[in-house]
Amino acid sequence: MTVHSASSPGGRATKILAATRLAATRTRVAAVAAALAVTGAAAAVAVATSSPATAKPGDVVVSENFSSGSLPAGWNAVDGTWKVENGRLYGTSASASANNKITFGRHLDDFRFEATMRFESVQAATRWASLGIDVPADGATPWWIATMRSGSTASNGLEFAQRTTGNAWVVTNTASAPYAAGTGRDVRVAVEVHGNQARWIFDGREMMRTSSLQRSANGVQALFVNGGTVSYDDVVVTELPPNGFLRPEGSPLTVIAHRGASAAAPENTLVAQEIARKGGADWIENDVQPSKDGIPFVLHDGTVDRTTDGTGNIRDLTAAQIKALDAGSWFAPQYAGERVPTLAEQLADLRTRGGNLLLEIKGRHTKDEVAKIVQVIRDQQMTGRVFVQSFEVDALRYTYELAPELPLGLLRSSLDADPVAIARELHLTAYNPDGNALLAKPEIVAPLHAAGVAVMAWTMDSASLWQRLERIGVDGVITNRPSELVGWNSAFLQRPSAEPTVAITSPADEARLDRAQSPVVAVAATNAETVTVTVDGVKTEVGRALDLRTLAAGEHTIRAEVTGPEGTATATSTFTVTPSQAGLGYVILTSGAKQSAVTAMTALLSQGQYAALATYATVQAGKQVPADVAGVIVADARALAQK
Known part of the structure; x- marks a missing residue:
């Protein structure tokens, strides 16, 4: 996380994805609506809007194309010049120091906010426009925005940023867009938000994600302009289901750092957590067990022997004894003096420095011991940023009884006969099996997704395994090498699309032909294994000349369909036979x-x-x-x- 000065911030071809398990999974995920995870506060803001009084997942809360010719009811032009002309909303900021905004909508924990943006004029390529993610209705600070610069190909062309109450910028994440927004060019942008997590989507492709949002209880949506004039069109806000652990179509795997960055630092320590956080991990996975005096500590083994300079069962040692142990020297000399953190210490670090916790309740726990863990989570105000998992079914049952707001994951070494049934029985948000067991039976992923249950595989540490898991539709991977998986994800986002494409190149679409001509059917396709072409529903072959002597005068339709490993694509073209x-x-x-x-x-x-x-x-x-x-x-x- 970096702190910046107050002046800085931030045809007719139709594609149909399907035909393979991956494509079917992706379509289902998109239908469920997705993104990364967790919750925030949930209070409605007291501003007049034209949207419904209540909403549920899938509801469109705001939909505005500015066809009325005036500012929509309930849209509050806080500062700057905002007007509707020619079916678009125009905002103007006279200087780089003016962060002009218009607020609207209502407070939502889980939502997708999308709009078409166009820079009409800018004072410099560094000037920007933003989607306001969490903004007080009166425009007061603090607020959070997803920013796009006119020079969007710069290293900070896209940003997630906060304007603090002290009028400083905190830029948590930056990325470079694949092309420059420039001026006069429409760009479709979107942000998918789940509590403190969000994804920045540029023309349909995820560019970056953050887990550092600090959500308010009543912030709404907004549009911003800085140092220029920007127009907006087709603004849509849609409420999403709360399970943002389901991976959206085209998004990379969720990165879960196993015991922190355990390949680079002593596991289950705050330094391992810090390295994983700096490396871009979405979640920290750690284990919790009680000391003799009932204090939850972050430790994997039943004893302290392997990862500290002490000996003995953790349950036989007091908190004071555990805190006196060196938990770093065993890994490397530079980590000498690292301590075994309490759960409270770990959560406080995540709360103040950023990050989310996938917390494994390790071993058998009584209901009272689980209650102590829940109490620590609540005391640290982290219920919206903790996901509880365990191999122990009773621990999950106790957690649900005590804190039904916490998402739950069932860890498995081997797969259940009916994962969907046990997911329903235990109120699971995710089913978290051994990755190798999952790869041996990948067909369980689709029905779990159809039931709204995410799938997180453990513990997988190679690119070849990540690729196989991504292809079967896994949502997240628990790994000892989180920074490497973050890098793999970056390459994944830059990959050329493997989805098939097809276009009919001859006869040209809408061509007018007489019977003396003999056009050859030609198709251009990529990533395709099979090609099927029909003329008016009758199958023909690519490369065959059409005999126009036998066709009725009038319009005829050519349809091409291709299939490949990543799905199916179709294209249609028409031509007209004209008497001459x-x-x-x-x-x-x-x-x-x-x-x-x-x-x-x-x-x-x-x-x-x-x-x-x-x-x-x-x-x-x-x-x-x-x-x-x-x-x-x-x-x-x-x-x-x-x-």
């Missing part, structure tokens, strides 16, 4: 009619006697002129006679 003298002549000469008939029809055609030609072909149909060809000649001749 040259085309009709070609039909007559190649009709197979008797020569005397060809001579007679050619003479009538050259003289422009189309009605007489139609009569002649009608009389000779099935006699001197093949019946099917005669029908085409009659229809075209009559059409020409009417011109």
Whole structure:
């Protein structure tokens, strides 16, 4: 996290994803609505809006295209110039120090906020516009924004940032967009928010994520402009389901640091937590067990022998004895003096410095021991940022009884016969199996997702395994190498799309052709294993010339469908067969009619006697002129006679 000065911040081709398990999983995830995780406070803000009084997941809370010609009801132009013209909302900021804003909407914990943004003019490429994620209705600080600069390809072209009560900027995350927003260019942007976590989406592609939002109890949505004029259109705010652990289509794996950055620092210590946080981990995974005097400590083993300079069962040692132990020297000399943290210390560090905790209740616990863990979480005001998991079913049952607001995950070394059933029984938010067991039976992922249950695999430490897990639709990975997985995710986001594409290149869409032409059906496809082409529903082959002599005059449709490992894509194209003298002549000469008939029809055609030609072909149909060809000649001749 960096602190900046107060002046700084921040055809007709149709694609259908399906056909494979991955694509089906992605479609389902998108339907459930997704993003990364957790909750915030939930109070409605007292501002007038045109949206419904209440909302539930999937409801569109705000939808505005500015067609009325004036500011929508309930939109509060806090500062700067805001006006509606030509079906767009225009905001102007006269200087780089003016963070002008307009607020609207209502407080939501889980939502998607999207808009079309266009820089009309800017004082410099560093100037910006933003989607306000959590902003007081009166525009007062503090507030959180997702920012896009005009020069969006800069290293900080995109940002998550907070304006503090002291009017300073805290920029928590930055990224570079794939192309410059510039001026005069529409860019579709979106932010998906789940409590203190959010994803920044640029033209349909996730650019970065944060877990550092500090949510208020009543902040609403807003639009911002700084140092220029920006126009907005098609502003939509949609409430999302609270389980933001489900991975959205196109998003990378959630990174869960196993015992902190345990490959780089002594496990389950605050330094391992700090390294994992700096490395970009979305979650810290740690274990909790009680001391002899009932204080929850962060430790994996049942004894302190392996990871400290002491010996003995943790449950036989007092808190004072545990705190006196060196928990770092065993790993490396530079970590000498690291201590075993209490759960309270770990949560306080996460609360103040950022991050979320996937907390494993290690081993058998009584209900009173679980109650102590829950109390510490509540005392530290971290119920919205802690996810509880355990191998122990009783520990999960106790947690649900004591704190139903905490999300739950069941750890498994081997898979249950019916993971969905046990997920329902235990009120699970996630099913967290051994990654190798999951890869042996990947078909369990789709039904869990259909039930709204995320899947997090443990403990997987190689790129080849991450790739396999991503392909079967896993949502998160618990790993000893969180920074490497963060880097792998970055490469994943930059990968060229493996989804198939298809376009019909010949005949050209909306082409007008006469019967003398013989266009070849041509298709351009990528990432495709099979290609199927039809003309008016009848299958044909790529590379085959169309015989326009037999087609009825009028519009015809070509449809191409391709399939590949990442799904299916389709494209359609139309062409029109138009009667012409040259085309009709070609039909007559190649009709197979008797020569005397060809001579007679050619003479009538050259003289422009189309009605007489139609009569002649009608009389000779099935006699001197093949019946099917005669029908085409009659229809075209009559059409020409009417011109």
